[in-house]
């Protein structure tokens with residue numbers, strides 16, 4: 001990772017709750033401004049897309065088909081959600097459609113790999129469940145593998161701590177309208193109990209009102225973050241390319257544990273699996289079976305993006321950098 005993209009360097013430089021920046025030069029034909037349309041409460045958690053390929057984009061949403069089908073509840077019916085992809089925001093020219101089945105076993109999240117698309121093309125997508133229609137999202141496929149790409153522009157974000165403030169950085173990126181994609185470098189959400197980190201943080205408390213430990217906890221926290229209007233707007237504006245850092249599971253995570261995983265909190269292997277399951281349910285990342293999170297995306301002959309997983313396989317951090325004194329952001 002180059003110094004320009006180092007998360008902590010950016011965090012130190014800005015002190016921002018959500019660290020954001022735009023790298024690269026002027027985009028050629030970026031996406032239009034992101035004005036997500038009002039959505040039905042059935043689609044209360046917005047829409048998202050991610051992992052653009054020359055011929056495919058991963059589409060995401062979550063449905064609340066019945067009042068009891070709340071995130072983390074394990075309740076609610078199995079339903080078929082319709083998805084549509086078009087080349088225009090009015091959906092006059094639908095180029096792909098289908099249904100996806102979801103239910104409580106996957107917390108009513110929906111992930112569709114929309115394939116058969118054209119490279120370097122803006123698409124619009126939405127979901128339907130009965131009479132309910134989601135917000136319209138905009139996304140963009142990657143350039144053809146051998147294409148001569150003059151320019152790309154990515155928004156770069158990390159360390160988005162709900163409790164420490166509002167997601168104005170997401171809103172500003174969504175309003176740009178010139179991004180090919182957003183790259184989230186990790187710490188999309190934080191595991192702490194209300195007010196725990198940063199200590200005394202009271203801008204807006206976490207839900208559930210405890211450190212997330214169980215599958216229901218992790219799902220509920222993901223849902224809370226996905227309720228933020230600025231986060232929803234940026235997800236609807238362009239594809240995201242995400243990886244996790246430590247807080248998606250617990251602070252200073254490594255292959256055998258985490259600084260914020262203590263005796264009495266159960267098995268780390270189990271907690272890591274729970275955190276990963278909720279992450280793959282709730283994030284617009286392409287995954288199938290046991291495929292790992294690390295992956296490579298190519299943008300024509302201009303750029304190749306290696307998304308790393310720097311937590312699942314690493315050794316424990318040295319003591320001088322772990323613990324309360326040196327807790328990472």
Ligand SMILES: [Fe+2]
Nearest residue numbers: 159186187329
């Ligand atoms: Fe962070």
